[in-house]
Amino acid sequence: QEHAYPADELMPLTCRGRVRGQEPSRGDVDDALGKFSLTLIDTLDTLVVLNKTKEFEEAVKKVIKDVNLDNDIVVSVFETNIRVLGGLLGGHSVAIMLKEKGEYMQWYNGELLHMAKELGYKLLPAFNTTSGLPYPRVNLKFGVRHPEARTGTETDTCTACAGTLILEFAALSRFTGTSIFEEYARKALDFIWEKRQRSSNLVGVTINIHTGDWVRKDSGVGAGIDSYYEYLLKAYVLLGDDSFLERFNTHYDAIMRYISQPPLLLDVHIHKPMLNARTWMDSLLAFFPGLQVLKGDIRPAIETHEMLYQVIKKHNFLPEAFTTDFRVHWAQHPLRPEFAESTYFLYKATGDPYYLEVGKTLIENLNKYARVPCGFAAMKDVRTGSHEDRMDSFFLAEMFKYLYLLFADKEDMIFDIEDYIFTTEAHLLPLWLSTTNQTISKKNTTTEYTELDDSNFDWTCPNTQILFPNDPMFAQSIREPLKNVVDKSCPRGISRAEESLGSGPKPPLRARDFMASNPEHLEILKKMGVSLIHLKDGRVQLVQHAVQAASSLDAEDGLRFMQEMIELSSQQQKEQQLPPRAVQIVSHPFFGRVVLTAGPAQFGMDLSKHKAGTRGFVATIKPYNGCSEITNPEAVKEKIALMQRGQCMFAEKARNIQKAGAIGGIVIDDNEGSSSDTAPLFQMAGDGKNTDDITIPMLFLFNKEGNIILDAIREYEAVEVLLSDKAKDRATIFKGKMIPNYIIDRNLEMENMDQKLSENDSHKQNSEEAAAASQDVGAVSEEPEGENSDVTDAESLSPAHTDSDSISISNQDSYVPGTDGASAPEPACTQGDNQPQEQKTETESNSKVNWDNKVQPMESILADWNEDIEAFEMMEKDEL
Numbered sequence: 040q041e042h043a044y045p046a047d048e049l050m051p052l053t054c055r056g057r058v059r060g061q062e063p064s065r066g067d068v069d070d071a072l073g074k075f076s077l078t079l080i081d082t083l084d085t086l087v088v089l090n091k092t093k094e095f096e097e098a099v100k101k102v103i104k105d106v107n108l109d110n111d112i113v114v115s116v117f118e119t120n121i122r123v124l125g126g127l128l129g130g131h132s133v134a135i136m137l138k139e140k141g142e143y144m145q146w147y148n149g150e151l152l153h154m155a156k157e158l159g160y161k162l163l164p165a166f167n168t169t170s171g172l173p174y175p176r177v178n179l180k181f182g183v184r185h186p187e188a189r190t191g192t193e194t195d196t197c198t199a200c201a202g203t204l205i206l207e208f209a210a211l212s213r214f215t216g217t218s219i220f221e222e223y224a225r226k227a228l229d230f231i232w233e234k235r236q237r238s239s240n241l242v243g244v245t246i247n248i249h250t251g252d253w254v255r256k257d258s259g260v261g262a263g264i265d266s267y268y269e270y271l272l273k274a275y276v277l278l279g280d281d282s283f284l285e286r287f288n289t290h291y292d293a294i295m296r297y298i299s300q301p302p303l304l305l306d307v308h309i310h311k312p313m314l315n316a317r318t319w320m321d322s323l324l325a326f327f328p329g330l331q332v333l334k335g336d337i338r339p340a341i342e343t344h345e346m347l348y349q350v351i352k353k354h355n356f357l358p359e360a361f362t363t364d365f366r367v368h369w370a371q372h373p374l375r376p377e378f379a380e381s382t383y384f385l386y387k388a389t390g391d392p393y394y395l396e397v398g399k400t401l402i403e404n405l406n407k408y409a410r411v412p413c414g415f416a417a418m419k420d421v422r423t424g425s426h427e428d429r430m431d432s433f434f435l436a437e438m439f440k441y442l443y444l445l446f447a448d449k450e451d452m453i454f455d456i457e458d459y460i461f462t463t464e465a466h467l468l469p470l471w472l473s474t475t476n477q478t479i480s481k482k483n484t485t486t487e488y489t490e491l492d493d494s495n496f497d498w499t500c501p502n503t504q505i506l507f508p509n510d511p512m513f514a515q516s517i518r519e520p521l522k523n524v525v526d527k528s529c530p531r532g533i534s535r536a537e538e539s540l541g542s543g544p545k546p547p548l549r550a551r552d553f554m555a556s557n558p559e560h561l562e563i564l565k566k567m568g569v570s571l572i573h574l575k576d577g578r579v580q581l582v583q584h585a586v587q588a589a590s591s592l593d594a595e596d597g598l599r600f601m602q603e604m605i606e607l608s609s610q611q612q613k614e615q616q617l618p619p620r621a622v623q624i625v626s627h628p629f630f631g632r633v634v635l636t637a638g639p640a641q642f643g644m645d646l647s648k649h650k651a652g653t654r655g656f657v658a659t660i661k662p663y664n665g666c667s668e669i670t671n672p673e674a675v676k677e678k679i680a681l682m683q684r685g686q687c688m689f690a691e692k693a694r695n696i697q698k699a700g701a702i703g704g705i706v707i708d709d710n711e712g713s714s715s716d717t718a719p720l721f722q723m724a725g726d727g728k729n730t731d732d733i734t735i736p737m738l739f740l741f742n743k744e745g746n747i748i749l750d751a752i753r754e755y756e757a758v759e760v761l762l763s764d765k766a767k768d769r770a771t772i773f774k775g776k777m778i779p780n781y782i783i784d785r786n787l788e789m790e791n792m793d794q795k796l797s798e799n800d801s802h803k804q805n806s807e808e809a810a811a812a813s814q815d816v817g818a819v820s821e822e823p824e825g826e827n828s829d830v831t832d833a834e835s836l837s838p839a840h841t842d843s844d845s846i847s848i849s850n851q852d853s854y855v856p857g858t859d860g861a862s863a864p865e866p867a868c869t870q871g872d873n874q875p876q877e878q879k880t881e882t883e884s885n886s887k888v889n890w891d892n893k894v895q896p897m898e899s900i901l902a903d904w905n906e907d908i909e910a911f912e913m914m915e916k917d918e919l
Contacts, residue, residue, distance in 0.1 A: 040079075042054045042055060042056065042413050042414075043055065043056030043057070043078070044056065044076065044079065044101075045076045045079075045101075045105055045106075046058045046076070047059065047071075047072040047073070047074065047075070047076065047077035047078060047432070048072065048077060048078055048429070048430060048431065048432060049078065049413065049414050049430045050062075050428045050429065050430070051411050051412075051413045051414035051415060051416045051428065051429075051430045052411055052413070052416055052426060052428040053413075053428055054412065054413040057072065057429075058072075058074070059072040059073075059074060059112065063716075067115075070113070070114055070115035070118060070176060071114070071115055071118035071119070071122060071431075071432075072112075072114070073108075073110060073112050073114040073119060073123070073179060074107070074110045074112055075106050075107065075108055075110065075123060076101075076102065076105065076106050077122060077123065077432050078432040078435060079098060079101065079102060079106075080102060080106065080122070080123050080126035080127060080130070081122045081123070081126045081432035081433065081435065081436040081464065082098075082126075082432070082435040082436050082439075083095065083098055083099065083102070083126055083127075083129060083130030083133075083151075084126070084129035084130055084132065084133045084440075084466055084467050085435055085436055085439055085440045085465075086098060087133040087136075087137065087453070087454075088440050088443060088444065088452075088456075088467075089439070089440075089443055090451070090452075090453055092137060092142075092143045092453070093143075095130075095133070095134075095137075095143075096143055096144060099130060099134060099144070099147070099150075099151065102127075102130070102151065102154070103150045103151070103154070106154070108154065108157055108158050108161060108179060109161075109179060109180055110179050110180060111178065111179070111180040111181065111187070112178065112179055112180070113176050113177070113178050113188070113189055113190045114176065114177065114178075114179060115175065115176055115200075116162055116165045116173050116174065116175060116176060116177050116200065117175070117197075117199065117200040117203060117204075119158070119162065119177075120162065120203070120204055120207050120208075121203060121207065121266075121462060121463055121464040121466075122432055122433070122436070122464055123158060124155055124158050124159060124162070124207045124211070125206075125207045125462045125464045125466040126436070126464070126466060127151045127152070127154050127155035127158065128151075128152070128155050128207060128210050128211060128214070128466060128468060129462070129466030129467045129468065130151045131149065131151040131152045131155065131214070132459065132466075132467050132468060132469050133454070133467060134147050134151060135147070135149075136454055136469075140453075152214055152215065155211055155214075156211065156215050156217070159208070159211050159220050161177070161179050161182075162177060163219070163220075163223065164177060164182030164183045165177040165182075165183055166223045166226075166227070167183060167184070168248050168249060169249060170230050170248055170249060170250075170251050171223070171226035171227050171229070171230050172196060172201045172227050172230055172231070172246065172248040172251075173196065173200075173201055173204070173223075173227060173248070174190065174191060174193055174196070174248065175193050175195075175196040175197075175200055175248075176190045176193065177190065178190055193248070194247055194248060194249060195245050195246065195247055195248065195254050196245070196246060196248050197244060197245055197246075197263040197264070198231060198242050198243065198244060198245070198246060198263060198264045198267045199262075199263055199264055199265055199266045199267045201227045201230075201231060201246070201248070201267075202227065202228055202231050202266070202267030202270060202271075203266040203267060203269075203270050203463055204223075204224040204227060204228075204270075205221075205224040205225065205228055205270050205274045205278075205283075206270055206273060206274060206277060206460075206462050206463075206468060207224075207462065207466075208220040208221055208223065208224035209221040209224060209225075209274070209277070209278055209472070210277070210468045210472055212476065213472040213475045213476045213477075214472070214475075214476075215476075216476045218476075228270075228271075228274075228283075230251065231246070231267065232286055233251075234246065234251045234253070235290075236253075236258075236309040236310060238310075239258075239293055239297065239309055239310070239312040240289050240290060240292065240293040241258040241290070241293050241294075241297065241298075241307070241309040241312060242258060242264060242267070242290075242309065243255050243256045243257065243258055243264075243309050244256075244257055244258070244259075244262075244263035244264055245263065253309065256308055256309050256310060257306045257307070257308060257309070257316035257317065258297075258298065258306060258307055258308070258309045258312075258316070259298055259304065259305070259306035259307070259316075259320075259324065260294060260298060260304050260324050260327045261304070261306070261320060261321040261322075261323045261324035262321045262323045265323050265324065265326055265327070266326075266463040268287065268290055268291070268294075268330065269326065269330050269463055270463070271283050271284075271286050271287040271290065272284070272287045272330065272333060272334060273333075273460055273461075273462075275287065276333075276460055276470075277460050277468060277470065277472060277473055278472075278473055279473045279474075287334075291334065291336075293312070295336075295339070296312075297312035297313065298312075299339060301339055301342045301343070302339075302342040302343050302345065302346035302521055302524065303320065303343075303346070303363060304320060304324050304327060304343060305317070305318075305320065305363070318362055318363050319360050319361060319362045319363065319368040320360065320361060320362075320363070321359060321360045321369075322357045322358065322359050322360065322361075322372070322375055322377065322378075323375070323377060324343075324377075325344075325347050325357060325375070325377035325378040325380075325381055326377040326380055326381060326463075327340075327343065327381070328340035328341070328343050328344040328347075328381040328384070328385060329377075329380045329381035329383070329384040329385070331343075332381070332384040332385055332387070332388045333384065337385075337388060337389070337513075337514075338517055340381070340385060340388075341385065341389075341514050341517040341518060342517060342518075342521060344378075344381050344382070344385055345517075345518045345521045345522070345524075346521055346524055346525075347378055347381075348378075348397055349365075349521070349522070349523075349524055349525040350365055350525055351378065351400070351401075351404075352400070352525075353365070353525055354367065354421040354422070355404045355407075355408055355421060355424075356372040356404060356408070356409075356418055356421045357372060357375070357378055358370055358371070358372060358421050359371045359372060359373075365524075365525045367421065367422060370418075370419075370420040370421050370422055371417070371418065371419060371420070371421075371427070372417065372418040372421050373417040373418075373427070373429060373431055374405075374409060374415060374417050374418075374430065374431065374434045374438060375433070376433060376434065376437035376438040376441055376465070378401070379398070379401055379437075379438055379441040379442055379445070380437065380441050380461075380465070382394050382397050382398055382401070382441070382445060383398075383441045383442075383444055383445045385514070386398075386445055389513065389514045391513075391514040391515065393514065393515065393518070394445070395445065395446065398442055398445045398446065401442065402442060407768045407769075407770075408424055408766070408768065409426075411426065411632055412632065414430050415430055415434060416428065416429065416430065417429040417430065417431070419636065419715075420619060420636055422618055422619065422765055423618075423619050423620065423621040423634065423636055423764075423765045423766055424621060424623075424634050424765055424766025424767075425619075425621060425634045425635065425636040425766065426633075426634060433464060436464055436465055436466070437464060437465040440465050441465065444456065458470055458471075548560060548563045548564070548567075548600060549600075549603065550600055550603035550604040553600075553604070564581075564597075564600075566588065566589045566593050567583070567588055567589075567593050567594065567596050567597030567600060568583050568584050568585050568586070568587040568588030568589075568593065568594055568597045569581055569582070569583045569597050569600065569601065570582050570583075570584070570587075581601065581604060583597050583598065583601050585597070585598070617639040617641065617722050618639070618647070618764070619636050619637065619638065619639065619720050620636075620637045620638070620639050620646055620738050620762065620763065620764055620765075621634050621635070621636065621637060621761075621762075621763050621764070621765055621766045622634070622635040622636075622637045622705065622738060622740065622744075622748070622760055622761070622762060623635075623760060623761040623763065623766050623767065623772070624747075624748070624751060624758065624759070624760050625654065625759050625760065625761050625772050626656075626751075626755065626757065626758050626759035626760075627755070628755075629751070630769055630772075631761070631766075631767065631768075631769040631772045632769075633747065634766040635740060635744040635747060635748075636715050636720070636744070637705070637738035637739060637740055637744075637762075638720050638721040638722050638723060638738065638739035638740075639722045639723070639738065639739075640689065640693075640722065640723040640736075640737040640738065640739070641722060641723065641724050641725050641730075642689075642690055642693065642723075642725045642730035642733050642737070643693055643730070643733045643734065643735055643736050643737045644703075644734060644735055644736040646736055646762060646763055646764040647764040649736075650763075650764070651763075652736075652761050652762050652763030652764070652767070653679070653702055653703045653735075653736050653761070653762045653763075654759065654760070654761045654762070655677065655678050655679045655702050655703065655759065655760070656678050656679070656757055656758065656759050656760075657678060657679045657680075657681050657705070657748060657752065657758050657759075657760055658671075658674045658675050658678040658679070658680060658681065658701075659674075659680075659681045659682075659749075659752070660674075660675055660680045660681065660682050660696060660699070660701075663682060663683045664682060664683050664684075664685055664686045664687065664692075665680070665682035665683075665687070665691075665692035665695050665696060665704075665706075666686045666687035666691060666692065666695070667695065668695060668698070668699075669695055669696060669698070669699035672699040672700055675696060675699045675700060675701045676699065676700030676701070677700060677701075677702055678701060678702065679701065679702060679703040679704065679705060679760060679762065680696040680699070680701040680703070680704045680705070681704075681705050681707060681745075681748065681749070682696065682704065682705070682706055682707070683706070683707055683709050684706050684707065684708050684709045684710075684739075685709045688725075689706060689723040689724070689725075689737065689739075690725050690728070690730050690733060692704065692706065692737075693730075693733045693735065693737050694732070694733060696735070697733060697734070697735050701735060702735060703735050703736045703737070703738075703762050704735060704736070704737045704738070705737075705738050705739075705740055705745070705748070705760075705762075706723065706737065706738070706739045706740070707740050707741075707742065707745030707746075707748075707749075708739070708740065708741045708742045708745065709742070710741075710742055711742055712742055712743065713741040713742040713743065714741050714742065714743035714744065715741050715743075715744060716743070718741060721739055722739070723737060723739050736762050738762055748760065
C-alpha cells in the first residue's frame with residue numbers, strides 16, 4: 040500500500056510498484072499483470088485469516104473504487120483465474136461471513152461478486168475453440184481473435200492452464216446462479232480426461248487446443264500439470280461429483296506406479312512410463328505432499344516432504360529445479376509457497392511438532408535472507424543469496440496464509456477454516472457451495488472407469504484417528520531413513536570421458552589431442568569427413584559429413600572422433616565451471632542487505648575454500664583500467680580495488696593491484712548497461728601463464744551491478760564490502776565486530792535528533808535510509824543458461840559455462856550442443872554447506888580508526904551508538 044499501490048506488484052528492492060509496460064519485459068511472467076491491482080486482490084482473504092478485519096474492509100473499498108477490469112491488455116487466462124477471479128471470490132466469501140457475524144462489512148452488497156462475474160465474462164472468449172480448451176491468453180477489453188486483441192494465434196496450452204478452472208468457475212456459477220462458467224470449465228476437464236494416454240493413464244505437459252494432440256509428452260506432478268491433479272480431487276470435495284474422484288484416483292494410481300520413486304517424483308514419458316524423461320525436479324512439485332494428505336496417503340507425503348526439507352536446509356530455499364543427486368539445476372527461488380502449504384497440511388494430519396520446527400526454519404530463512412527494506416525479495420540465486428527486485432502476489436496470498444495457519448491456535452481464528460477449501464492460490468471457497476445452484480448433472484456418461492485395487496481410496500477424506508492416530512512417532516519413523524538423503528547423495532566425480540576413451544578402437548586423432556591451429560590435424564579431419572567452421576564469437580564448430588570421408592573406415596573414425604569430442608567438451612565444461620560469487624555491501628546503511636552476483640576468476644584466492652571471505656573498504660584505482668603501475672597505492676593499500684574492464688588481461692590487472700597492496704579486486708564491465716539480468720554469468724580466465732603468484736581474490740561485476748557500488752561511494756564515501764562464495768547473514772557479518780567509525784560520523788550529523796526514539800522508529804529510520812540508498816538496486820544474479828557472449832577486448836574473459844576456446848560440435852549436419860545449452864552443474868557438496876560460516880572476531884587497532892575531528896560528548900556518542908545497535912538488533916529479531 041505504501042510503496043506500490045495501485046500497481047500490480049511491489050518491487051521490494053527499489054521500493055516502487057511494478058506497472059506492466061513501464062518496466063523491462065520479463066516475458067510470460069508478466070502475463071499475470073493486468074493493471075488491476077493484482078497483489079491487493081490476491082491478498083484480500085489473507086487479511087481476514089490474519090484477523091486484520093479493519094484492513095480488509097478498507098482494502099475491499101479500494102478494490103471496488105479503484106480497480107478497472109476493462110483494460111486493453113493481454114493476460115494469462117490461468118493466472119487471472121487463480122489470482123484475480125479467485126481473489127475476488129475469496130474476498131466475497133469472507134466478506135459475507137463477516138457481514139453475517141454482524142460487526143464488519145455491514146455495508147457490503149456483493150460488489151466483489153459483481154466484479155468477479157464481470158471478469159468471468161471477459162475470460163469466456165478464450166474458450167472459443169472446437170475442443171473446449173481455452174486459449175492461454177485473452178485481451179481483457181477485446182477478447183480473442185479480435186483485430187485489436189493481439190492474441191488468439193496460439194495453438195498450445197499447458198494441462199494445468201486448461202485444467203485449473205473448475206473451482207473458481209464453478210464457485211462463480213454457484214454464487215451467481217449463472218451456469219455457463221461451470222459448464223465451460225467442465226468441458227475443458229472432460230476433454231483433457233478423454234485425451235489421457237489410455238495405457239498409462241497419464242497426461243502430458245502441453246496440449247494442442249484445437250486437435251487435442253499432446254505437444255510435450257512428458258508427464259509429472261510439477262510445472263505444467265500440477266494443479267490439474269489438485270483440482271480433480273478438490274472439485275470432488277467442493278462439488279460432490281463422484282466422477283472427479285474417480286478420475287483423480289485413476290491418475291493417482293498411475294502417478295504412484297510410474298512417477299513416484301520415493302522420495303523422488305520424476306517425470307516420465309506418457310507412452311513409455313517406465314522411461315524417465317529427465318533427471319531433475321522442479322520446485323512446484325512441493326505441493327504434492329499436501330495433496331497426498333488430502334487424499335489420505337500419508338507415508339509418501341512424509342517421505343517427499345522430508346527430502347525437500349533436506350534440500351532447503353542445504354540451500355536455505357528450494358531452488359526452482361534440482362537434480363536427482365540434489366544439485367542446483369535452476370538457482371532462482373521466487374518465494375514460492377508450495378512447501379509451506381505441504382508443511383501445514385502434514386502438521387494438521389499428524390500433529391507432529393516437527394513440522395512446527397520446519398515452519399520456524401522457513402520463517403527464519405525468510406527474515407535472514409529475503410527480507411529487504413520494503414518487503415521480501417525473491418532470490419535470484421540460492422547459492423549466492425543474491426536478490427531479484429520481485430515479490431509475486433502469491434507470497435502474500437499463500438505463504439503468509441499457510442505459515443500463519445501453521446502456528447495459529449483455534450482461538451486465534453475468527454472463523455472456522457475447516458468450513459472452506461483452499462484453491463491452488465489458497466483462496467477460500469465455502470463448502471456449502473456443493474448444495475447451492477446445482478444446475479449441472481453430476482453423472483459422467485462419456486467414460487468408463489477402471490476398477491483400481493487400492494485401499495487408500497477408502498480414505499480420500501482422511502480420518503486422523505484411524506489412519507494415523509495423531510501419533511508423532513508415526514511420521515518420525517518414516518522420516519528417519521531420509522534425514523541424510525541429500526548429504527549421502529553428494530555426487531562423486533566420475534569421468535564419462537575417461538570411461539569412453541578407455542576402451543574400443545581409437546581413431547587416428549584423439550579428441551583430447553586436437554588443436555584447431557595444427558594443419559596436420561585439419562588434414563586428418565578432412566579425411567574423416569569432419570569440417571571446421573570458425574564462429575564470430577571465437578569458437579570453432581565441428582560438422583561431420585560421412586559422405587565426404589575418404590572411405591567408410593575413415594567415416595567410422597570420424598564418428599568416433601565426434602563422440603569423443605562431445606564427451607570431452609562436456610567434461611571440460613564441468614571441470615572449468617565455477618559457481619557465481621557474491622559481493623555484499625556491509626557498511627551503513629546497507630548492513631549486508633544488498634548482495635550482488637559476481638563472476639569468479641580462474642586464478643587468485645578461491646573463495647569457496649575461504650568461507651570467511653575477504654572484507655574491506657573499496658577504493659578506485661588510478662589508472663582506472665589497472666593495466667599499468669598503480670599511481671595511488673596509498674589509497675588502495677589494505678583495500679579492495681575497483682577497476683574497469685578493458686585494454687589488458689585480467690591477470691595483469693590483478694598483479695598490478697596486488698603489488699599496490701590491495702587485498703582484493705573487483706573488475707567492473709565497461710559495456711554500458713550490461714547486467715546479470717540479461718547476460719550469462721562470466722568467469723575471468725588467466726593469461727595463459729602461471730598465475731600462482733596471484734593470491735588475492737578477484738571478482739567481475741557487470742556494469743549495472745558495478746554502478747551500485749560506485750553510486751554508494753558517491754553518496755557515502757566509505758563503502759565496505761564482503762567478497763565471498765555466498766552471501767552471509769548479518770549476524771555472521773557483524774558478530775564480534777566493532778561498530779565502524781562511519782556509523783559514528785553518520786550519527787554526529789544527526790546529533791540534534793531525539794535519542795530516545797523507540798526501537799521500532801529506529802528500525803524504520805534505518806530501513807528508509809537503506810531504501811533511499813538502494814533506489815537502483817535491481818542488479819541481481821541469474822542462473823547461467825549456458826549462453827556465450829562475445830569477447831571484444833584483449834582480456835581473456837570466458838563464460839562461466841565454457842572456455843574461451845570452446846568447440847561446438849555437429850554431426851551429420853545437425854548441431855550437437857557440447858558446451859552451449861547445458862545446465863550448470865552444482866559444485867560438489869561439502870558438509871555444512873547450508874550453514875553460514877562465522878567470521879573470526881577481529882579487533883580493529885586504534886591506528887586504523889580515523890576519528891572525526893568534531894567535538895562531541897562521549898555520552899552523546901554512546902547514546903547514538905546504542906540507537907544504531909538497537910535498530911540493528913531489531914532487524915534480526917523482526918518476526919514475519
